[in-house]
Amino acid sequence: MRRVLPVVPLLLVVAGCSAPTSPEVTFYADGRTVVVKPTQYCDLRSEDCDVDPEAVGVLRVRPGRPVQISVPGELAKSAWSVKFTYRNAAGEPQEPLRSKLFTEREPRYAYTLVLPNRDDQLESVEVQQYGARIETSTTGAFDFVARGTWVLSVDDRR
Template identity: 40%
Template sequence: MRVVAVLAVVVLAAGCSASEPPPEDPSVDFSADDRKVTAEPFLYCDVQVKDCKRDNTAQVKLEVAPGTPVLVSVPQEVAETPWSVVIQYRTAAGEQMPPETVATFPPNKSSTFEALPPGDGDQLQTVEVKQAGAKLVRDDKGEAAAVSRGVWSAQISPPAA
């Protein structure tokens, strides 16, 4: 009887130690005209933003003419959380503009956004998606702001002449 009990414990322990592989990190699509690129996160953390991994090679590139919007599509696991879109662009006059948050979505409100350059002839340079984590910090105005748990980025350039 004792051998059977020990064998049962060993079998149960072996079954418990076999773990499923962790889920893949979500990816985000950036598209313009008839071109689409898929970005893996260059920063992705657990929801508490304590365990993070970074992949500096994950930024994708997309050629887009000045004045052309970029469509952002996020998967369900991002859309069901707060997320935002940040752009950086150069004006038609050549002025470099700082990064600007152009959209913020509450959970389950949207899975797509069309990032538009603000003015005629403005050239998007970067379009980023930021997924909020559960960790909060104080911004420069003293207000609570969520720390990004995931960041996906597309570097935008005009088509080669």
Template identity: 40%
Template sequence: MRLVVLVVAGLLLVGCGQSEPPPEDPEVAFTVGDTEVSAKPYLYCDVQVQDCKRDNTAQVSLEVAPGTPVLVTVPDEVAKTPWSVVIQYKTGAGEQKAPETVATFAPGKATTFEALPPGAGAQLQTVEVKQAGAKLVRDDKGEPAAVSRGVWSAQIEAPAKP
């Protein structure tokens, strides 16, 4: 009986030493019409933005016609924190525009956003989701700004012309 108790106690100790596998990194969906792609983060950090990992292969590609919106859907894990959508595009006249934040959401306020380039004939080039971390820095105006904890990116290509 004593041996059985020792074996059970030993097994319990071994079981306590095993840890759960780390949770999967959240994925963000980018949808155009009937086409949906899921992106893993190409940058993902702990909440304090101290321990980060980068995966340059995580960016996804989508074929999107000029003037067509891209629906962004974030999981609850991202939606419960501040997050934003950044786009880069070319105008209908072909002028390259710098990346621009087009939406910012408070925790728990939204899980989707429709990213659309402004102006007739404008072509999206990049749609990114940025999840805020707990670390703050000063922006170019001296205001506190959150450092991105996670970044998901869809690279956009115009359809080939026939």
């Protein structure tokens, strides 16, 4: 007599072996939304990394308009911040700025990026999640190394 093994348990084992997906960040501006995968996503020590330079999102953002950013729970319950570049009304690049650091002590699931002046033009946004690795900068300060980076490139055509 020949035995027939059930197929269902085998399918469950195969499905259970798939790698977890990288978290995604949602950017919203001017009535449009883009969901972005990380351009870099590493282990907690920021050593073993997956890199995808094509994962950059693009949104059209008019001068002075805010950008709303939503992050999933695994980011909200970790250390993360928003870094952005912009230029003033005369088209002159300004020093990049950064939001405050959000941490697991007060999880933050959303952030609204508002530019310093209403005529400023946003150029790019990076959501950066920090890992456990710390490095010393050239000034002697300590910097957390980004574990994950989600990038939004701004289309500023009018």
